[in-house]
Amino acid sequence: MVAGLIDRGLSKCIDVGLLLVMCGIVGYYGNDEAAEKIYRGLKRLEYRGYDSAGIATAGNPSIKVEKGEGTIDEVSEAEIDGTSGIGHTRWATHGGVNDRNAHPHTDCGEEIAVVHNGIINNYEGLKEKLKNRGHSFSSETDTEVVPHMLEEKMEEGLTLKEALMDVEERLEGSYAIAAVLKTGEMVAVKQDSPLAIGVNGSEKFLASDVTPFLEHTSKAIFLEDGDVVEFNGKLEIYNQREPVEREIQEVDWDAEQASKEGHDHFMQKEIKEQPKTVKKASFQDKSDLEEAVKMLDKADEIYLTGCGTASFAASLGAKYLEEAGYNVRTEQAHELEYSADSISEDDLVIAVSQSGETADLLSLLDKSPAPTLAVVNAVGSTLARQSDHTLYINAGPEIGVASTKAFTSQLGVLKLLQYASEGEIEEGRQKLLETAEAVEKVLENNKDTIEAISDYFTGKEHAYFIGRDKGYEMADEAALKLKELSYIHAEAFPGGEFKHGTLALVEEGTPVVAFLKDNGYDEIVSNAAEARSRGADLIGVGKNEISSFEYFIEIPDKGLEEIVEVAPFQMIAYLTSVELGHNPDKPRNLAKSVTVK
Numbered sequence: 219m220v221a222g223l224i225d226r227g228l229s230k231c232i233d234v235g236l237l238l239v240m241c242g243i244v245g246y247y248g249n250d251e252a253a254e255k256i257y258r259g260l261k262r263l264e265y266r267g268y269d270s271a272g273i274a275t276a277g278n279p280s281i282k283v284e285k286g287e288g289t290i291d292e293v294s295e296a297e298i299d300g301t302s303g304i305g306h307t308r309w310a311t312h313g314g315v316n317d318r319n320a321h322p323h324t325d326c327g328e329e330i331a332v333v334h335n336g337i338i339n340n341y342e343g344l345k346e347k348l349k350n351r352g353h354s355f356s357s358e359t360d361t362e363v364v365p366h367m368l369e370e371k372m373e374e375g376l377t378l379k380e381a382l383m384d385v386e387e388r389l390e391g392s393y394a395i396a397a398v399l400k401t402g403e404m405v406a407v408k409q410d411s412p413l414a415i416g417v418n419g420s421e422k423f424l425a426s427d428v429t430p431f432l433e434h435t436s437k438a439i440f441l442e443d444g445d446v447v448e449f450n451g452k453l454e455i456y457n458q459r460e461p462v463e464r465e466i467q468e469v470d471w472d473a474e475q476a477s478k479e480g481h482d483h484f485m486q487k488e489i490k491e492q493p494k495t496v497k498k499a500s501f502q503d504k505s506d507l508e509e510a511v512k513m514l515d516k517a518d519e520i521y522l523t524g525c526g527t528a529s530f531a532a533s534l535g536a537k538y539l540e541e542a543g544y545n546v547r548t549e550q551a552h553e554l555e556y557s558a559d560s561i562s563e564d565d566l567v568i569a570v571s572q573s574g575e576t577a578d579l580l581s582l583l584d585k586s587p588a589p590t591l592a593v594v595n596a597v598g599s600t601l602a603r604q605s606d607h608t609l610y611i612n613a614g615p616e617i618g619v620a621s622t623k624a625f626t627s628q629l630g631v632l633k634l635l636q637y638a639s640e641g642e643i644e645e646g647r648q649k650l651l652e653t654a655e656a657v658e659k660v661l662e663n664n665k666d667t668i669e670a671i672s673d674y675f676t677g678k679e680h681a682y683f684i685g686r687d688k689g690y691e692m693a694d695e696a697a698l699k700l701k702e703l704s705y706i707h708a709e710a711f712p713g714g715e716f717k718h719g720t721l722a723l724v725e726e727g728t729p730v731v732a733f734l735k736d737n738g739y740d741e742i743v744s745n746a747a748e749a750r751s752r753g754a755d756l757i758g759v760g761k762n763e764i765s766s767f768e769y770f771i772e773i774p775d776k777g778l779e780e781i782v783e784v785a786p787f788q789m790i791a792y793l794t795s796v797e798l799g800h801n802p803d804k805p806r807n808l809a810k811s812v813t814v815k
């Protein structure tokens with residue numbers, strides 16, 4: 219960890235190849251101490267990465283930097299003053315996690331500090347030229363070329379803003395970059411990475427999303443690609459070097475939603491919030507739903523896609539829409555991209571996402587000529603802005619890295635879309651209201667069993683989840699939650715597939731979790747029995763308890779089953795993780811917003 223002023227002894231670096239980062243950035247420009255506000259903002263952005271962190275403030279006569287490996291709490295030791303500054307929390311995908319690669323990075327004279335979210339593809343060539351001109355580098359990052367390029371431009375007599383405009387023209391890749399000069403001026407630029415500005419009178423914030431500044435203001439500007447912003451007394455935005463106006467939007471999320479509200483972890487709070495968020499998912503404008511149905515009706519082919527948990531929502535959504543008579547193809551976005559050539563402008567892509575910033579999804583949409591319908595949570599996200607039509611799931615900020623309430627709200631909105639396409643919006647809303655109640659009940663009624671299953675899992679190394687039809691996606695999601703939070707190896711299979719190979723892994727005491735849906739009920743019970751005969755411990759979830767199972771979670775016979783069934787498994791994954799001594803809000807190696815491919 220490097221606390222206090224940046225360690226200049228690290229100027230020699232070992233190149234370990236391309237260092238890709240996916241991170242969160244924060245900036246503050248105002249009259250208060252910047253470091254405190256930036257620190258609080260970074261805490262809110264840690265879901266985007268927490269390998270290393272840092273803050274730089276403009277402390278004339280030099281920039282002050284505090285940064286290093288670890289979370290912002292581990293790094294933030296020394297007090298650095300200044301009324302403007304920038305901060306960064308990082309998730310590395312290639313290359314070392316260490317002090318010198320932590321942002322912010324500075325120029326040779328330590329007069330400019332820079333933070334960056336994204337990738338600068340052509341950084342190697344730029345770095346080579348800068349080195350030949352005498353610049354000294356301290357890190358392996360792509361980012362560090364930026365402060366040195368700004369330094370050169372300012373030495374030519376340009377202002378910081380003009381320098382950034384020149385530098386931007388030479389960068390290739392995706393980036394949200396913020397730079398602060400020792401005198402306090404601050405600038406930022408955005409290209410293919412999200413960047414929002416919070417406006418609170420004379421106080422201005424910038425951040426990768428709105429959560430860092432929600433406690434100060436709900437007024438936000440969502441920057442467009444190519445926008446360069448200057449914070450210099452007033453706020454000026456330019457695009458292609460011309461001043462532009464950007465709308466100030468009122469964000470309907472509040473700071474409370476982005477805090478733990480007395481819970482031990484965000485994830486715990488977000489699981490328990492679901493009766494409320496499922497209800498909110500039903501608050502869709504009738505006209506928005508009707509517009510979405512028109513898009514469905516017009517499409518030759520419908521593709522439903524997402525990644526990770528959102529891909530399971532997409533896959534269930536495809537089953538819902540098939541029930542309404544549509545032909546739907548569903549695939550994870552990164553795989554569907556290989557068939558992008560077969561998507562035509564007469565088709566429709568429905569993109570499901572919490573963050574609206576997932577690179578795999580945005581990349582597919584770049585290649586697809588079809589109109590896009592977004593089912594998304596993050597207000598003002600790239601997906602929301604780039605789609606032809608958006609249904610917001612209204613779940614509020616989801617901070618825990620593992621998706622919980624966003625998943626159930628995605629399911630809720632997709633189900634509502636099915637109802638809307640059948641001309642039954644009100645019935646759909648009613649179903650979601652019943653679901654909200656049922657979620658509350660299932661968690662309450664099964665509290666002891668949920669705790670007992672969590673205890674049981676802490677002693678296991680492997681677990682298998684099986685389901686048929688819509689039970690398969692439930693198995694997928696329950697297994698993903700358990701493995702990503704507890705690091706127990708968990709795999710999901712269609713019940714029918716299990717005996718075609720994987721059954722060989724079942725031995726005395728292997729946990730097998732079965733989702734018992736009406737469709738294929740007898741068959742999935744048989745699949746569970748086949749595992750039991752080989753020594754498996756059975757855990758079941760369904761409407762009617764089977765007493766021979768070791769554990770059974772009985773769900774109420776009302777509401778949208780998929781939402782009701784998944785909630786106990788979110789809680790089991792959460793409790794198992796806590797019991798094993800892990801941090802469920804920050805599972806190892808993961809970040810919430812996966813903005814690299």
Ligand code: F6R
Pocket residue numbers: 524525526527528529570571572573574575576579619620621622698699702810811812
């Ligand atoms: C798992 C999880 C991830 C995300 C995936 C897509 O708990 O959260 O699998 O679902 O990274 O993210 P979004 O929904 O932001 O596109």
